[in-house]
Amino acid sequence: MKQIVVKPARTFGGAISIPGSKNSSLALMAAACLSDEPVTLKGIPKITDLDVFARIGEDIGLVIYRDEENTALLDPRGIRSAIVDPLRASSFRTAYYFIGALLAKYGKVSMGYPGGDDFVSRPIDQHVKALMAMGAKFVFHTDYYEVECAQLRGADIYFDTISSGATINAMLAAARAAGRTTLRQAARDPEVVDTAQLLVKMGAKIRGAGSDTITIEGVRHLRGCTYTAIPDRLIAGSFLIAAGATNGIVRVNDVIPEHLGSCLAKLREIGMDVEETDYSVTAYASGRLRPTRVRTAMYPGFPTDLQQPLTALLTRVPGTSLIADRIYPKRFQHVPQLNRMGANIDVRSGVARIRGGAPLRGTLVHASDVRAGICLLIAALTAEGTTSIAGVRHIERGYENIAASFRSLGADVTMRDTDDEGAYGFYANAGS
Numbered sequence: 001m002k003q004i005v006v007k008p009a010r011t012f013g014g015a016i017s018i019p020g021s022k023n024s025s026l027a028l029m030a031a032a033c034l035s036d037e038p039v040t041l042k043g044i045p046k047i048t049d050l051d052v053f054a055r056i057g058e059d060i061g062l063v064i065y066r067d068e069e070n071t072a073l074l075d076p077r078g079i080r081s082a083i084v085d086p087l088r089a090s091s092f093r094t095a096y097y098f099i100g101a102l103l104a105k106y107g108k109v110s111m112g113y114p115g116g117d118d119f120v121s122r123p124i125d126q127h128v129k130a131l132m133a134m135g136a137k138f139v140f141h142t143d144y145y146e147v148e149c150a151q152l153r154g155a156d157i158y159f160d161t162i163s164s165g166a167t168i169n170a171m172l173a174a175a176r177a178a179g180r181t182t183l184r185q186a187a188r189d190p191e192v193v194d195t196a197q198l199l200v201k202m203g204a205k206i207r208g209a210g211s212d213t214i215t216i217e218g219v220r221h222l223r224g225c226t227y228t229a230i231p232d233r234l235i236a237g238s239f240l241i242a243a244g245a246t247n248g249i250v251r252v253n254d255v256i257p258e259h260l261g262s263c264l265a266k267l268r269e270i271g272m273d274v275e276e277t278d279y280s281v282t283a284y285a286s287g288r289l290r291p292t293r294v295r296t297a298m299y300p301g302f303p304t305d306l307q308q309p310l311t312a313l314l315t316r317v318p319g320t321s322l323i324a325d326r327i328y329p330k331r332f333q334h335v336p337q338l339n340r341m342g343a344n345i346d347v348r349s350g351v352a353r354i355r356g357g358a359p360l361r362g363t364l365v366h367a368s369d370v371r372a373g374i375c376l377l378i379a380a381l382t383a384e385g386t387t388s389i390a391g392v393r394h395i396e397r398g399y400e401n402i403a404a405s406f407r408s409l410g411a412d413v414t415m416r417d418t419d420d421e422g423a424y425g426f427y428a429n430a431g432s
Protein backbone atom coordinates (compact mmCIF):
# COMPACT_ATOMS: atom_id res chain seq x y z
CA MET A 1 0.00 0.00 0.00
CA LYS A 2 1.53 3.30 -1.05
CA GLN A 3 1.47 6.45 1.06
CA ILE A 4 2.60 9.97 0.32
CA VAL A 5 4.59 11.37 3.22
CA VAL A 6 4.58 15.16 3.51
CA LYS A 7 6.60 17.37 5.83
CA PRO A 8 5.79 21.05 6.37
CA ALA A 9 6.97 23.27 3.51
CA ARG A 10 9.36 25.88 4.93
CA THR A 11 9.66 27.41 1.46
CA PHE A 12 7.54 26.43 -1.52
CA GLY A 13 7.84 27.83 -5.00
CA GLY A 14 9.44 27.89 -8.42
CA ALA A 15 8.36 27.15 -11.95
CA ILE A 16 6.71 23.97 -13.15
CA SER A 17 5.67 22.79 -16.60
CA ILE A 18 2.10 21.47 -16.79
CA PRO A 19 1.48 18.14 -18.60
CA GLY A 20 -1.35 17.32 -21.00
CA SER A 21 -4.86 17.10 -19.59
CA LYS A 22 -6.14 13.79 -18.22
CA ASN A 23 -9.73 14.55 -19.13
CA SER A 24 -8.82 15.62 -22.66
CA SER A 25 -6.43 12.72 -23.22
CA LEU A 26 -9.13 10.19 -22.35
CA ALA A 27 -11.46 11.72 -24.94
CA LEU A 28 -8.74 12.14 -27.57
CA MET A 29 -7.64 8.51 -27.27
CA ALA A 30 -11.25 7.42 -27.79
CA ALA A 31 -11.66 9.79 -30.74
CA ALA A 32 -8.59 8.22 -32.37
CA CYS A 33 -10.51 4.90 -32.50
CA LEU A 34 -12.89 6.50 -35.02
CA SER A 35 -10.08 7.02 -37.53
CA ASP A 36 -9.38 4.80 -40.55
CA GLU A 37 -5.65 5.49 -40.15
CA PRO A 38 -3.13 5.79 -37.29
CA VAL A 39 -3.36 8.92 -35.13
CA THR A 40 -0.45 10.41 -33.18
CA LEU A 41 -1.33 12.19 -29.93
CA LYS A 42 1.20 14.31 -28.07
CA GLY A 43 1.05 15.44 -24.45
CA ILE A 44 -0.63 12.25 -23.21
CA PRO A 45 0.32 11.97 -19.50
CA LYS A 46 1.52 8.78 -17.82
CA ILE A 47 -1.35 8.27 -15.42
CA THR A 48 -3.18 5.14 -14.42
CA ASP A 49 -6.50 6.08 -16.07
CA LEU A 50 -4.70 6.08 -19.41
CA ASP A 51 -3.02 2.76 -18.58
CA VAL A 52 -6.48 1.23 -18.14
CA PHE A 53 -7.63 2.82 -21.39
CA ALA A 54 -4.58 1.32 -23.12
CA ARG A 55 -5.32 -2.15 -21.68
CA ILE A 56 -8.89 -2.01 -22.95
CA GLY A 57 -7.53 -0.84 -26.29
CA GLU A 58 -5.17 -3.83 -26.45
CA ASP A 59 -8.04 -6.21 -25.55
CA ILE A 60 -10.08 -5.03 -28.53
CA GLY A 61 -7.20 -4.85 -31.02
CA LEU A 62 -6.25 -1.17 -30.85
CA VAL A 63 -2.47 -0.91 -31.26
CA ILE A 64 -0.90 1.73 -29.01
CA TYR A 65 2.78 2.75 -28.85
CA ARG A 66 3.71 5.22 -26.13
CA ASP A 67 7.11 6.83 -25.69
CA GLU A 68 8.96 8.66 -22.92
CA GLU A 69 8.01 12.02 -24.44
CA ASN A 70 4.31 11.43 -23.71
CA THR A 71 3.49 10.76 -27.35
CA ALA A 72 1.02 7.98 -28.14
CA LEU A 73 0.56 6.46 -31.56
CA LEU A 74 -2.82 4.77 -31.90
CA ASP A 75 -3.56 2.45 -34.79
CA PRO A 76 -7.26 1.53 -34.78
CA ARG A 77 -7.12 -0.53 -38.00
CA GLY A 78 -6.79 -3.79 -36.07
CA ILE A 79 -9.82 -3.28 -33.80
CA ARG A 80 -11.66 -6.57 -34.11
CA SER A 81 -14.10 -6.47 -31.24
CA ALA A 82 -16.22 -3.95 -29.38
CA ILE A 83 -16.63 -6.08 -26.24
CA VAL A 84 -15.04 -4.23 -23.32
CA ASP A 85 -14.18 -6.16 -20.17
CA PRO A 86 -16.67 -4.93 -17.49
CA LEU A 87 -14.08 -4.93 -14.70
CA ARG A 88 -11.63 -2.83 -16.68
CA ALA A 89 -14.41 -0.49 -17.77
CA SER A 90 -15.54 0.12 -14.21
CA SER A 91 -12.05 1.00 -12.95
CA PHE A 92 -12.22 4.48 -14.49
CA ARG A 93 -14.82 6.96 -15.61
CA THR A 94 -14.74 7.32 -19.35
CA ALA A 95 -14.96 3.79 -20.73
CA TYR A 96 -18.29 5.06 -22.05
CA TYR A 97 -16.40 7.01 -24.73
CA PHE A 98 -15.78 3.64 -26.38
CA ILE A 99 -19.53 3.56 -27.11
CA GLY A 100 -19.43 6.82 -29.05
CA ALA A 101 -16.17 5.82 -30.70
CA LEU A 102 -17.00 2.23 -31.67
CA LEU A 103 -20.74 2.14 -32.29
CA ALA A 104 -20.68 3.85 -35.70
CA LYS A 105 -17.99 1.44 -36.95
CA TYR A 106 -19.01 -1.83 -35.30
CA GLY A 107 -22.79 -1.59 -34.80
CA LYS A 108 -22.71 -3.17 -31.32
CA VAL A 109 -20.71 -2.42 -28.18
CA SER A 110 -20.67 -4.28 -24.86
CA MET A 111 -19.55 -2.19 -21.90
CA GLY A 112 -19.13 -2.26 -18.09
CA TYR A 113 -20.63 0.49 -15.95
CA PRO A 114 -18.42 3.55 -15.40
CA GLY A 115 -16.16 3.92 -12.36
CA GLY A 116 -14.06 7.00 -11.65
CA ASP A 117 -14.34 9.13 -8.55
CA ASP A 118 -17.30 8.20 -6.40
CA PHE A 119 -19.40 11.25 -5.51
CA VAL A 120 -22.39 9.01 -4.78
CA SER A 121 -24.41 9.92 -7.86
CA ARG A 122 -22.87 10.19 -11.33
CA PRO A 123 -25.69 9.29 -13.73
CA ILE A 124 -25.17 8.63 -17.44
CA ASP A 125 -28.77 9.27 -18.50
CA GLN A 126 -27.72 12.10 -20.85
CA HIS A 127 -25.29 9.79 -22.68
CA VAL A 128 -28.08 7.24 -23.05
CA LYS A 129 -30.57 9.89 -24.17
CA ALA A 130 -28.24 11.26 -26.86
CA LEU A 131 -27.30 7.86 -28.25
CA MET A 132 -30.91 6.67 -28.21
CA ALA A 133 -31.94 9.79 -30.15
CA MET A 134 -29.40 8.69 -32.76
CA GLY A 135 -31.01 5.27 -32.99
CA ALA A 136 -29.04 3.22 -30.44
CA LYS A 137 -30.79 0.53 -28.39
CA PHE A 138 -29.57 -0.20 -24.85
CA VAL A 139 -29.91 -3.48 -22.95
CA PHE A 140 -28.85 -3.22 -19.30
CA HIS A 141 -27.52 -6.30 -17.49
CA THR A 142 -26.27 -6.55 -13.90
CA ASP A 143 -22.57 -5.94 -14.60
CA TYR A 144 -22.58 -4.62 -18.12
CA TYR A 145 -24.75 -3.12 -20.80
CA GLU A 146 -25.00 -3.56 -24.55
CA VAL A 147 -25.62 -0.85 -27.10
CA GLU A 148 -26.65 -1.69 -30.61
CA CYS A 149 -27.31 0.29 -33.77
CA ALA A 150 -26.75 -0.84 -37.37
CA GLN A 151 -26.57 2.77 -38.61
CA LEU A 152 -26.43 5.78 -36.31
CA ARG A 153 -28.31 8.72 -37.73
CA GLY A 154 -28.05 12.41 -36.92
CA ALA A 155 -30.51 13.89 -34.43
CA ASP A 156 -31.45 17.12 -32.71
CA ILE A 157 -30.53 16.59 -29.07
CA TYR A 158 -31.42 18.99 -26.25
CA PHE A 159 -29.50 17.97 -23.13
CA ASP A 160 -31.47 18.23 -19.88
CA THR A 161 -28.31 19.18 -18.01
CA ILE A 162 -24.86 20.34 -19.09
CA SER A 163 -22.50 17.38 -19.18
CA SER A 164 -18.99 17.42 -20.62
CA GLY A 165 -18.91 13.62 -20.88
CA ALA A 166 -22.27 13.34 -22.64
CA THR A 167 -21.37 16.19 -25.01
CA ILE A 168 -18.10 14.48 -25.96
CA ASN A 169 -19.72 11.06 -26.29
CA ALA A 170 -22.49 12.40 -28.53
CA MET A 171 -19.94 14.25 -30.66
CA LEU A 172 -17.92 11.04 -31.10
CA ALA A 173 -21.02 9.09 -32.13
CA ALA A 174 -22.20 11.84 -34.48
CA ALA A 175 -18.87 12.21 -36.28
CA ARG A 176 -19.58 9.16 -38.49
CA ALA A 177 -23.38 9.02 -38.19
CA ALA A 178 -25.58 9.56 -41.23
CA GLY A 179 -26.71 13.17 -41.47
CA ARG A 180 -26.63 16.17 -39.15
CA THR A 181 -26.60 16.14 -35.35
CA THR A 182 -27.23 19.24 -33.29
CA LEU A 183 -26.30 19.26 -29.61
CA ARG A 184 -28.08 21.92 -27.58
CA GLN A 185 -27.18 22.95 -24.04
CA ALA A 186 -23.81 21.39 -24.81
CA ALA A 187 -20.88 21.70 -22.40
CA ARG A 188 -18.37 24.43 -23.31
CA ASP A 189 -15.37 22.90 -21.54
CA PRO A 190 -11.91 23.18 -23.09
CA GLU A 191 -11.83 19.36 -23.23
CA VAL A 192 -14.93 19.40 -25.48
CA VAL A 193 -13.23 21.91 -27.77
CA ASP A 194 -10.01 19.90 -27.75
CA THR A 195 -11.86 16.74 -28.81
CA ALA A 196 -13.71 18.63 -31.55
CA GLN A 197 -10.44 20.06 -32.83
CA LEU A 198 -8.87 16.62 -33.10
CA LEU A 199 -11.94 15.26 -34.87
CA VAL A 200 -11.92 18.18 -37.31
CA LYS A 201 -8.23 17.51 -38.02
CA MET A 202 -9.24 13.90 -38.75
CA GLY A 203 -11.79 15.18 -41.28
CA ALA A 204 -14.95 15.50 -39.19
CA LYS A 205 -17.35 18.37 -39.83
CA ILE A 206 -18.03 20.06 -36.51
CA ARG A 207 -19.06 23.65 -35.82
CA GLY A 208 -19.77 25.50 -32.59
CA ALA A 209 -17.62 23.56 -30.09
CA GLY A 210 -17.00 25.93 -27.18
CA SER A 211 -20.53 27.33 -27.47
CA ASP A 212 -23.70 25.71 -26.15
CA THR A 213 -24.81 24.56 -29.61
CA ILE A 214 -22.64 22.14 -31.58
CA THR A 215 -23.47 20.93 -35.07
CA ILE A 216 -21.92 17.81 -36.55
CA GLU A 217 -22.36 16.64 -40.15
CA GLY A 218 -21.53 12.94 -40.20
CA VAL A 219 -18.78 11.81 -42.61
CA ARG A 220 -17.97 8.33 -43.93
CA HIS A 221 -14.22 8.32 -43.34
CA LEU A 222 -11.82 9.86 -40.88
CA ARG A 223 -8.08 10.11 -41.50
CA GLY A 224 -4.97 9.98 -39.36
CA CYS A 225 -3.19 13.10 -38.06
CA THR A 226 -0.92 14.39 -35.32
CA TYR A 227 -2.48 16.38 -32.49
CA THR A 228 -1.38 17.75 -29.09
CA ALA A 229 -3.63 17.59 -26.00
CA ILE A 230 -4.29 20.83 -24.12
CA PRO A 231 -2.44 21.36 -20.82
CA ASP A 232 -4.18 20.18 -17.66
CA ARG A 233 -5.99 23.20 -16.22
CA LEU A 234 -6.79 21.29 -13.02
CA ILE A 235 -3.17 20.41 -12.25
CA ALA A 236 -2.16 24.00 -13.03
CA GLY A 237 -4.90 25.35 -10.75
CA SER A 238 -3.81 23.02 -7.94
CA PHE A 239 -0.22 24.32 -7.98
CA LEU A 240 -1.39 27.96 -7.98
CA ILE A 241 -3.69 27.22 -5.04
CA ALA A 242 -0.77 25.54 -3.26
CA ALA A 243 1.19 28.79 -3.67
CA GLY A 244 -1.54 30.65 -1.78
CA ALA A 245 -1.69 28.07 1.00
CA THR A 246 2.07 28.03 1.58
CA ASN A 247 2.88 31.70 1.00
CA GLY A 248 5.01 30.62 -1.92
CA ILE A 249 5.43 31.91 -5.46
CA VAL A 250 4.57 29.42 -8.19
CA ARG A 251 4.74 29.86 -11.93
CA VAL A 252 2.92 27.28 -14.03
CA ASN A 253 4.36 27.11 -17.55
CA ASP A 254 2.89 25.73 -20.79
CA VAL A 255 -0.70 26.50 -19.80
CA ILE A 256 -3.59 28.26 -21.52
CA PRO A 257 -4.46 30.97 -18.95
CA GLU A 258 -7.95 31.44 -20.40
CA HIS A 259 -8.82 27.88 -19.32
CA LEU A 260 -8.05 28.90 -15.73
CA GLY A 261 -10.20 32.04 -15.84
CA SER A 262 -12.62 31.34 -12.97
CA CYS A 263 -9.82 29.97 -10.77
CA LEU A 264 -7.59 33.00 -11.33
CA ALA A 265 -10.52 35.35 -10.66
CA LYS A 266 -11.17 33.59 -7.35
CA LEU A 267 -7.49 33.71 -6.34
CA ARG A 268 -7.45 37.46 -7.07
CA GLU A 269 -10.70 37.87 -5.14
CA ILE A 270 -9.15 36.39 -1.99
CA GLY A 271 -6.19 38.72 -2.32
CA MET A 272 -3.54 36.75 -4.21
CA ASP A 273 -1.40 38.38 -6.88
CA VAL A 274 -1.79 36.67 -10.23
CA GLU A 275 0.30 37.51 -13.30
CA GLU A 276 -0.41 36.08 -16.72
CA THR A 277 1.55 35.79 -19.95
CA ASP A 278 0.30 34.00 -23.07
CA TYR A 279 1.60 30.63 -21.80
CA SER A 280 2.19 30.98 -18.06
CA VAL A 281 0.60 32.11 -14.83
CA THR A 282 2.42 33.20 -11.68
CA ALA A 283 0.58 33.39 -8.36
CA TYR A 284 1.61 34.45 -4.86
CA ALA A 285 0.19 36.09 -1.77
CA SER A 286 1.91 39.34 -0.86
CA GLY A 287 -0.59 40.35 1.83
CA ARG A 288 -3.35 39.02 4.03
CA LEU A 289 -5.85 36.72 2.26
CA ARG A 290 -9.61 37.18 2.60
CA PRO A 291 -12.30 34.51 3.08
CA THR A 292 -14.67 33.96 0.19
CA ARG A 293 -17.72 32.20 -1.20
CA VAL A 294 -17.44 29.69 -4.02
CA ARG A 295 -20.19 28.05 -6.05
CA THR A 296 -19.01 25.42 -8.50
CA ALA A 297 -20.50 25.45 -11.99
CA MET A 298 -19.83 23.98 -15.38
CA TYR A 299 -17.23 25.77 -17.52
CA PRO A 300 -16.56 28.69 -17.54
CA GLY A 301 -17.72 28.58 -13.89
CA PHE A 302 -15.49 27.55 -10.99
CA PRO A 303 -14.67 23.84 -11.56
CA THR A 304 -15.84 21.26 -9.07
CA ASP A 305 -12.43 19.61 -9.55
CA LEU A 306 -10.73 22.62 -7.92
CA GLN A 307 -13.08 23.14 -4.98
CA GLN A 308 -11.27 20.48 -2.91
CA PRO A 309 -7.77 21.97 -3.40
CA LEU A 310 -9.23 25.44 -2.72
CA THR A 311 -10.74 24.16 0.54
CA ALA A 312 -7.21 23.39 1.76
CA LEU A 313 -6.15 26.98 1.00
CA LEU A 314 -9.23 28.44 2.70
CA THR A 315 -8.44 26.56 5.94
CA ARG A 316 -5.41 28.90 6.08
CA VAL A 317 -7.47 32.09 5.65
CA PRO A 318 -8.87 33.57 8.89
CA GLY A 319 -12.65 34.09 8.74
CA THR A 320 -15.53 32.05 7.34
CA SER A 321 -15.54 30.84 3.73
CA LEU A 322 -18.37 28.95 2.06
CA ILE A 323 -18.04 26.40 -0.74
CA ALA A 324 -21.18 25.09 -2.45
CA ASP A 325 -20.69 22.28 -4.95
CA ARG A 326 -23.68 22.44 -7.30
CA ILE A 327 -22.20 19.86 -9.67
CA TYR A 328 -21.55 17.17 -7.05
CA PRO A 329 -23.33 18.19 -3.81
CA LYS A 330 -21.77 15.24 -1.95
CA ARG A 331 -18.18 15.83 -3.06
CA PHE A 332 -16.95 16.53 0.46
CA GLN A 333 -15.18 13.32 1.51
CA HIS A 334 -12.02 15.37 2.06
CA VAL A 335 -13.68 17.37 4.87
CA PRO A 336 -13.53 14.75 7.68
CA GLN A 337 -9.90 14.15 6.75
CA LEU A 338 -9.07 17.88 6.94
CA ASN A 339 -10.89 18.05 10.28
CA ARG A 340 -8.70 15.20 11.54
CA MET A 341 -5.78 17.51 10.80
CA GLY A 342 -7.36 20.26 12.93
CA ALA A 343 -9.46 22.15 10.39
CA ASN A 344 -12.85 23.50 11.40
CA ILE A 345 -15.27 22.69 8.57
CA ASP A 346 -18.87 21.52 8.59
CA VAL A 347 -20.95 20.49 5.62
CA ARG A 348 -24.69 21.00 5.37
CA SER A 349 -26.89 20.57 2.30
CA GLY A 350 -23.98 20.57 -0.13
CA VAL A 351 -22.27 23.61 1.39
CA ALA A 352 -18.98 23.50 3.30
CA ARG A 353 -18.50 26.21 5.92
CA ILE A 354 -14.79 26.66 6.53
CA ARG A 355 -13.73 28.55 9.62
CA GLY A 356 -10.17 29.26 8.58
CA GLY A 357 -7.03 30.03 10.51
CA ALA A 358 -6.83 27.09 12.94
CA PRO A 359 -3.38 25.45 12.86
CA LEU A 360 -3.24 22.09 11.09
CA ARG A 361 -1.24 19.13 12.37
CA GLY A 362 0.12 16.19 10.43
CA THR A 363 -1.51 12.79 10.86
CA LEU A 364 -2.51 9.78 8.73
CA VAL A 365 -5.30 10.74 6.31
CA HIS A 366 -7.05 9.00 3.45
CA ALA A 367 -7.56 10.34 -0.06
CA SER A 368 -10.94 9.11 -1.29
CA ASP A 369 -10.58 10.55 -4.80
CA VAL A 370 -8.07 12.30 -7.01
CA ARG A 371 -8.76 15.93 -6.03
CA ALA A 372 -9.33 15.05 -2.35
CA GLY A 373 -5.76 13.72 -2.49
CA ILE A 374 -4.38 17.01 -3.80
CA CYS A 375 -6.41 18.90 -1.22
CA LEU A 376 -4.84 16.83 1.58
CA LEU A 377 -1.36 17.23 0.09
CA ILE A 378 -1.73 21.02 0.02
CA ALA A 379 -3.07 21.03 3.59
CA ALA A 380 -0.16 18.82 4.65
CA LEU A 381 2.36 21.34 3.31
CA THR A 382 0.95 23.87 5.79
CA ALA A 383 0.60 21.50 8.78
CA GLU A 384 2.89 21.07 11.75
CA GLY A 385 4.55 17.63 11.75
CA THR A 386 4.40 14.83 9.23
CA THR A 387 1.30 13.85 7.26
CA SER A 388 0.88 10.46 5.59
CA ILE A 389 -1.69 10.28 2.83
CA ALA A 390 -3.17 6.87 1.97
CA GLY A 391 -5.34 6.20 -1.08
CA VAL A 392 -2.51 7.13 -3.43
CA ARG A 393 -4.01 5.07 -6.25
CA HIS A 394 -6.76 7.69 -6.55
CA ILE A 395 -4.23 10.49 -6.90
CA GLU A 396 -2.25 8.55 -9.49
CA ARG A 397 -5.37 8.39 -11.71
CA GLY A 398 -4.73 12.01 -12.58
CA TYR A 399 -1.24 13.11 -11.50
CA GLU A 400 2.01 11.92 -13.05
CA ASN A 401 5.00 11.72 -10.62
CA ILE A 402 3.05 13.50 -7.93
CA ALA A 403 5.77 13.42 -5.24
CA ALA A 404 8.53 14.48 -7.63
CA SER A 405 6.52 17.39 -9.02
CA PHE A 406 5.90 18.83 -5.54
CA ARG A 407 9.56 18.17 -4.64
CA SER A 408 10.62 20.20 -7.68
CA LEU A 409 8.95 23.19 -5.97
CA GLY A 410 10.92 22.64 -2.77
CA ALA A 411 8.41 20.55 -0.82
CA ASP A 412 9.48 17.57 1.27
CA VAL A 413 7.16 14.96 -0.28
CA THR A 414 8.09 11.30 -0.63
CA MET A 415 6.32 8.15 -1.74
CA ARG A 416 6.47 5.25 0.73
CA ASP A 417 5.38 1.66 0.25
CA THR A 418 3.79 0.11 3.31
CA ASP A 419 1.82 -3.09 3.78
CA ASP A 420 0.10 -1.81 6.91
CA GLU A 421 -3.46 -2.57 5.70
CA GLY A 422 -4.91 -2.50 9.24
CA ALA A 423 -3.96 1.07 9.96
CA TYR A 424 -5.08 2.09 6.49
CA GLY A 425 -8.53 0.60 6.96
CA PHE A 426 -8.95 2.17 10.39
CA TYR A 427 -7.94 5.68 9.39
CA ALA A 428 -9.90 5.60 6.15
CA ASN A 429 -13.13 5.56 8.14
CA ALA A 430 -12.14 7.53 11.19
CA GLY A 431 -13.71 10.93 11.63
CA SER A 432 -16.20 10.52 8.80
Ligand SMILES: CC(=O)N[C@H]1[C@@H](OP(=O)(O)OP(=O)(O)OC[C@H]2O[C@@H](n3ccc(=O)[nH]c3=O)[C@H](O)[C@@H]2O)O[C@H](CO)[C@@H](O)[C@@H]1O
Binds near residue numbers: 093121161165298303
Ligand atom coordinates in the same frame (compact mmCIF):
# COMPACT_ATOMS: atom_id res chain seq x y z
C1 LIG B 1 -13.02 12.24 -17.22
C2 LIG B 1 -13.65 13.57 -17.08
O1 LIG B 1 -13.68 14.35 -18.00
N1 LIG B 1 -14.10 13.86 -15.87
C3 LIG B 1 -14.65 15.18 -15.60
C4 LIG B 1 -16.05 15.28 -16.15
O2 LIG B 1 -16.79 14.19 -15.63
P1 LIG B 1 -18.17 13.81 -16.30
O3 LIG B 1 -18.08 14.03 -17.77
O4 LIG B 1 -18.55 12.50 -15.76
O5 LIG B 1 -19.09 14.95 -15.68
P2 LIG B 1 -20.30 15.67 -16.38
O6 LIG B 1 -19.84 16.93 -17.02
O7 LIG B 1 -21.00 14.67 -17.21
O8 LIG B 1 -21.21 16.01 -15.12
C5 LIG B 1 -21.75 17.30 -14.91
C6 LIG B 1 -23.06 17.18 -14.16
O9 LIG B 1 -24.02 16.55 -14.99
C7 LIG B 1 -24.62 15.47 -14.32
N2 LIG B 1 -24.91 14.42 -15.33
C8 LIG B 1 -23.90 14.01 -16.16
C9 LIG B 1 -24.12 13.07 -17.12
C10 LIG B 1 -25.42 12.53 -17.24
O10 LIG B 1 -25.71 11.68 -18.09
N3 LIG B 1 -26.39 12.95 -16.39
C11 LIG B 1 -26.17 13.91 -15.44
O11 LIG B 1 -27.08 14.26 -14.69
C12 LIG B 1 -23.58 15.03 -13.28
O12 LIG B 1 -24.18 14.34 -12.23
C13 LIG B 1 -22.98 16.36 -12.88
O13 LIG B 1 -23.78 16.99 -11.91
O14 LIG B 1 -16.63 16.51 -15.77
C14 LIG B 1 -16.78 16.67 -14.34
C15 LIG B 1 -17.52 17.98 -14.09
O15 LIG B 1 -16.78 19.05 -14.56
C16 LIG B 1 -15.41 16.63 -13.69
O16 LIG B 1 -15.57 16.62 -12.30
C17 LIG B 1 -14.63 15.40 -14.11
O17 LIG B 1 -13.28 15.55 -13.73
Ligand SMILES: C=C(OP(=O)(O)O)C(=O)O
Binds near residue numbers: 092
Ligand atom coordinates in the same frame (compact mmCIF):
# COMPACT_ATOMS: atom_id res chain seq x y z
C1 LIG C 1 -13.68 13.55 -11.08
C2 LIG C 1 -12.55 13.40 -11.74
O1 LIG C 1 -12.25 12.40 -12.58
P1 LIG C 1 -13.21 11.27 -13.19
O2 LIG C 1 -14.35 11.96 -13.86
O3 LIG C 1 -12.31 10.59 -14.16
O4 LIG C 1 -13.64 10.40 -12.05
C3 LIG C 1 -11.46 14.39 -11.61
O5 LIG C 1 -10.55 14.35 -12.45
O6 LIG C 1 -11.48 15.19 -10.66
